[in-house]
């Protein structure tokens with residue numbers, strides 16, 4: 141696998157080595173030994189999540205506060221999303237900065253989103269199956285986020301207004317300026 145830095149400190153793009161043959165392809169979705177050796181990150185994932193969404197859905201921006209903060213290794217097994225990560229660590233040189241990239245079953249890329257980040261994605265294909273590893277368990281009480289259409293962040297989700305589907309919970313998330321930082 142190859143690791144590439146992003147403009148956000150500790151946030152990395154990971155490209156697995158894909159083996160193609162006449163049957164199709166194979167790649168190791170995650171290998172702890174290789175991951176830790178190549179990223180020098182000492183991350184122990186404890187929970188895997190899968191969500192499936194239809195075109196136009198935006199999930200996020202979400203994060204768990206404080207000690208329940210989760211690092212995530214996100215990837216798309218079917219379809220295509222625009223994945224967005226925001227650095228909420230007050231002392232980070234990239235505090236308040238955002239990074240977005242296309243993750244798809246075609247490019248098989250993964251994004252490592254460290255603790256202290258808000259995370260979300262928009263679905264750009266008919267459906268998208270989203271798979272991600274977390275290094276901390278789900279903790280509903282600590283869940284919070286930032287609303288997808290926050291004016292300070294002004295995220296381009298690559299969707300037209302009329303196409304966007306957001307659930308009520310996400311519609312009422314705080315804005316960036318009143319968010320809880322790390």
Ligand SMILES: Cc1cn([C@H]2C[C@H](O)[C@@H](COP(=O)(O)OP(=O)(O)O[C@H]3O[C@H](C)C(=O)[C@H](O)[C@H]3O)O2)c(=O)[nH]c1=O
Pocket residue numbers: 189191199200202203259260261277278
């Ligand atoms: C996240 C989570 C949710 N749930 C339950 C709670 C709800 O009854 C149901 C749907 O949860 P929610 O609407 O929060 O799912 P998403 O909107 O996909 O949330 C995720 O979306 C963005 C992109 C993220 O990065 C977060 O990991 C996560 O917040 O699953 C669980 O039982 N365990 C979990 O770990």
